[in-house]
Amino acid sequence: MKPFFHLTIALTMMLSMGACSKNEKAETVSAPVVGAITATSLDTVAAKARGFTVGAVMSAQTIYVLFDPQCPHCARLWQASLPLHNSMKFVWIPIAFNAGKSLPQGAALLSAINPLQAMNEHETALLAGTGGMAASSSVSDDLRQAIVNNTSLLNALGVESVPFLIGKNRKTGALISHTGAMDTPALAQLLGLN
Numbered sequence: 001m002k003p004f005f006h007l008t009i010a011l012t013m014m015l016s017m018g019a020c021s022k023n024e025k026a027e028t029v030s031a032p033v034v035g036a037i038t039a040t041s042l043d044t045v046a047a048k049a050r051g052f053t054v055g056a057v058m059s060a061q062t063i064y065v066l067f068d069p070q071c072p073h074c075a076r077l078w079q080a081s082l083p084l085h086n087s088m089k090f091v092w093i094p095i096a097f098n099a100g101k102s103l104p105q106g107a108a109l110l111s112a113i114n115p116l117q118a119m120n121e122h123e124t125a126l127l128a129g130t131g132g133m134a135a136s137s138s139v140s141d142d143l144r145q146a147i148v149n150n151t152s153l154l155n156a157l158g159v160e161s162v163p164f165l166i167g168k169n170r171k172t173g174a175l176i177s178h179t180g181a182m183d184t185p186a187l188a189q190l191l192g193l194n
Helices: 001-015 039-048 071-082 102-110 114-129 141-156 186-190
Strands: 052-055 062-067 090-093 162-166 175-179
Touching: 001 102, 039 062, 039 162, 039 175, 039 186, 052 114, 062 141, 071 090, 071 114, 090 102, 090 141, 102 114, 102 141, 102 175, 175 186
Parallel strands: 062 090
Antiparallel strands: 052 090, 062 162, 162 175
8 A cells, every 4th residue: 555655646746746838738847957058058048038037136146937927837836936035036037838828928927017926926826727817918019029039049948848947056056957847945956055
């Protein structure tokens, strides 16, 4: 009975973490990204992506997270990051695998007066199954282009699922990248906070 119990827990954990891809709504992928992601990739994201900053704004270390507003795995990573906001600066960068809802919601988050509050409300609603925040389908050309550019940047990196996190480990200074959701302890370890 115990081996079955442990297998059940392992499967539940695997299914609770994952990522959303442009080809399928959800996958059970959660792994460090390897291959073409380099320090140049980090510099490119820092220079070209448009997002909103939350957390310890004065922190010398910045973690970039590309996310789709309709991705429940992105919502889980958002929630996991909240306890780390006192220690780390995060830049959340909306992309749109599905322009129908993701693009207007991403634009609303980018233009929010208080992006922390807007993102909290949106992600809570998304995980509650209500589809997230209501957002006007009338999006300015500037915001539309920013999200299209963010999505193109993700594609140019060869990354096919979100959430996609890129930055440097605080302890080692090593480049880190990861796709998929994770819990707070795992995120803190990846970022070098413990």
